Amino acid sequence: MRHLATWSILGLTLTFLIGPFLIIILAGASATDYLAFPPEGLTLKWYLKVFTVESFRASFALSMALAIFGTFMALLLGVPAAYALNRYDLPGAETLRTIVAAPIIVPGIIVGLALLRYMVVPTGVTVTLALFMAHTALVLPYAVRVVSSSMTNLRADMEEAAVLLGCSRLQAFTKVVLPNIRGGVLAAFILGFVTSFNQVPVSLFLSGPGVRTLPIDMLAYMEITFDPSVAALSALLAFMSLAIVFTAERLLGFSRYV
Amino acid sequence: MSDAFVQLSDLTLSYGKSVAVPNLDLSIREGELIALLGPSGCGKTTTMRSIAGLLAPTGGTITIDGRDVTRVPANKRGIGLVFQSYALFPHLTAFENVAFGLRLQKLPEAEIKARTEEGLATVGLTGFEKRKPAEMSGGQQQRVALARSLVMRPKVLLLDEPLSNLDARLRLEMRTELQRVQKETGITMVFVTHDQAEALALADRIVLMKDGKIEQLGTPSDLYARPATAFAAEFMGFENIFRVEGTEVVTAKGRLPLEARPESPILAWRPDAVTVGSGPHEGRVAACSFAGAHREYVIDSALGPIKADAAIALPEVALGETIRFDLPLSTARGLAA
Numbered sequence: 001m002r003h004l005a006t007w008s009i010l011g012l013t014l015t016f017l018i019g020p021f022l023i024i025i026l027a028g029a030s031a032t033d034y035l036a037f038p039p040e041g042l043t044l045k046w047y048l049k050v051f052t053v054e055s056f057r058a059s060f061a062l063s064m065a066l067a068i069f070g071t072f073m074a075l076l077l078g079v080p081a082a083y084a085l086n087r088y089d090l091p092g093a094e095t096l097r098t099i100v101a102a103p104i105i106v107p108g109i110i111v112g113l114a115l116l117r118y119m120v121v122p123t124g125v126t127v128t129l130a131l132f133m134a135h136t137a138l139v140l141p142y143a144v145r146v147v148s149s150s151m152t153n154l155r156a157d158m159e160e161a162a163v164l165l166g167c168s169r170l171q172a173f174t175k176v177v178l179p180n181i182r183g184g185v186l187a188a189f190i191l192g193f194v195t196s197f198n199q200v201p202v203s204l205f206l207s208g209p210g211v212r213t214l215p216i217d218m219l220a221y222m223e224i225t226f227d228p229s230v231a232a233l234s235a236l237l238a239f240m241s242l243a244i245v246f247t248a249e250r251l252l253g254f255s256r257y258v
Numbered sequence: 259m260s261d262a263f264v265q266l267s268d269l270t271l272s273y274g275k276s277v278a279v280p281n282l283d284l285s286i287r288e289g290e291l292i293a294l295l296g297p298s299g300c301g302k303t304t305t306m307r308s309i310a311g312l313l314a315p316t317g318g319t320i321t322i323d324g325r326d327v328t329r330v331p332a333n334k335r336g337i338g339l340v341f342q343s344y345a346l347f348p349h350l351t352a353f354e355n356v357a358f359g360l361r362l363q364k365l366p367e368a369e370i371k372a373r374t375e376e377g378l379a380t381v382g383l384t385g386f387e388k389r390k391p392a393e394m395s396g397g398q399q400q401r402v403a404l405a406r407s408l409v410m411r412p413k414v415l416l417l418d419e420p421l422s423n424l425d426a427r428l429r430l431e432m433r434t435e436l437q438r439v440q441k442e443t444g445i446t447m448v449f450v451t452h453d454q455a456e457a458l459a460l461a462d463r464i465v466l467m468k469d470g471k472i473e474q475l476g477t478p479s480d481l482y483a484r485p486a487t488a489f490a491a492e493f494m495g496f497e498n499i500f501r502v503e504g505t506e507v508v509t510a511k512g513r514l515p516l517e518a519r520p521e522s523p524i525l526a527w528r529p530d531a532v533t534v535g536s537g538p539h540e541g542r543v544a545a546c547s548f549a550g551a552h553r554e555y556v557i558d559s560a561l562g563p564i565k566a567d568a569a570i571a572l573p574e575v576a577l578g579e580t581i582r583f584d585l586p587l588s589t590a591r592g593l594a595a
Contacts, residue, residue, distance in 0.1 A: 160312055161345040161403075163333045165359030165410060175358075179349040 078143025150184020522592025537584025
């Protein structure tokens with residue numbers, strides 16, 4: 001009886017986790033001109049069509065750029081922040097940690113609306129810059145968290161030892177701290193990249209005419225065209241995320257850091 | 259103090275408002291092995307960190323080899339420090355750990371290699387070049403840490419509790435090793451410890467510290483035989499320390515007469531300085547344990563518990579039985595108030 005319950009829970013969990021994924025893969029292969037499941041006939045033409053849609057190419061490039069540079073910027077801010085939070089007994093460190101985590105806790109819709117109303121509208125920044133700043137802010141919590149956890153085992157006396165051997169404080173950081181948190185920084189980058197790339201609610205508010213991230217572009221596409229290519233693209237993107245995380249797990253034991 | 263190699267003058271060290279070390283004066287000769295001994299919080303580690311340059315003094319000066327280094331940053335001071343945790347770089351091999359400082363000096367590769375190998379050989383770790391710290395035992399890690407400091411040819415080598423993380427056998431081995439290295443290199447060493455046995459065994463001179471001040475400074479045999487204060491005596495194994503009033507020793511519990519009026523206000527006896535089995539006083543055996551060459555008694559006396567060692571030849575007195583003892587003036591150590 002016990003066994004049966006365990007297996008059914010496992011079965012249901014896997015169904016709900018993997019099921020939707022299988023559905024979009026198959027729906028993207030349907031030979032019909034509209035989205036259909038179960039697929040009627042099988043074809044790869046929608047998977048190929050995805051690459052020919054001009055707006056997808058542009059928005060894919062934008063999403064890639066946002067994910068790469070936004071995450072990079074978040075790490076540029078997040079690594080020193082994590083270091084300071086770990087190393088120094090800062091007043092209000094706990095408050096700071098909470099504030100840094102805020103973009104994950106507050107619903108994206110609210111963050112998006114707030115950024116639009118109080119950052120984009122009053123300052124008139126370009127759509128691309130607004131998206132870049134928003135994605136940086138959204139990824140920052142992951143950067144601080146993940147890098148922080150990889151720093152907890154790094155004792156301060158290691159840096160002091162480096163200083164006594166002739167390092168400046170900066171050299172001690174680059175020669176001793178950084179090499180030892182490399183895994184955490186890479187993990188934070190991957191997590192940040194995936195988060196940024198798949199981000200919808202905030203981007204929804206900040207996207208402007210002609211400047212859309214890929215997920216937003218897919219939403220817009222679906223409003224006009226209802227062919228299986230959106231399902232095909234979704235499946236391709238899911239594979240991309242999967243491949244990134246799988247490679248990361250293989251190379252550096254990604255799950256240790258997340 | 260013309261022969262001082264390291265000179266601390268009027269050194270004051272504070273953390274915020276609390277003064278850890280007030281107005282410390284200490285001179286260390288070249289090639290000396292000095293122990294900073296004391297309980298935790300006595301300022302010994304703080305003093306060591308300030309010599310290293312990791313802690314800026316709030317007052318006073320530090321001179322090393324005739325040069326005032328008080329304001330010289332830690333990375334320009336030429337001082338080595340072996341951390342209690344060893345503080346090896348986990349991402350580097352033993353070889354790269356030892357070569358770390360030499361590489362920073364941008365020495366020719368051949369010299370780096372030669373000096374690193376020599377350093378590893380000095381601590382008996384030839385053949386361990388490619389090991390990462392995680393693949394070495396605590397004792398081996400400490401040797402790497404020692405070699406890493408030694409290859410820099412520091413003016414002074416500081417060691418923070420060098421033996422406390424090792425087991426008994428390794429401790430003895432490392433002690434011999436440190437003495438050998440010191441003799442071979444002639445380097446001035448200062449080590450911090452809370453263990454008087456370590457200090458007695460290793461140091462040329464011991465600086466006994468209490469509350470940031472030097473309680474007593476002397477050679478191990480000096481301190482062992484002639485502690486000046488009750489604190490020093492306690493640290494050096496004088497278990498029975500009593501206040502003197504006239505011709506009696508007094509505690510909160512009671513008093514016992516002495517054979518004559520002593521000169522010192524406080525008297526102290528090691529357990530082996532108490533006469534057991536004969537004497538004018540009586541007590542009850544509260545505990546007795548066999549320690550090989552002698553028996554260790556705890557005698558419940560008019561003064562409270564007295565620790566006394568009895569020769570094994572004397573017949574054992576059972577728990578609760580009455581035992582005679584004496585606190586002879588001839589074996590007492592007189593202390594300052």
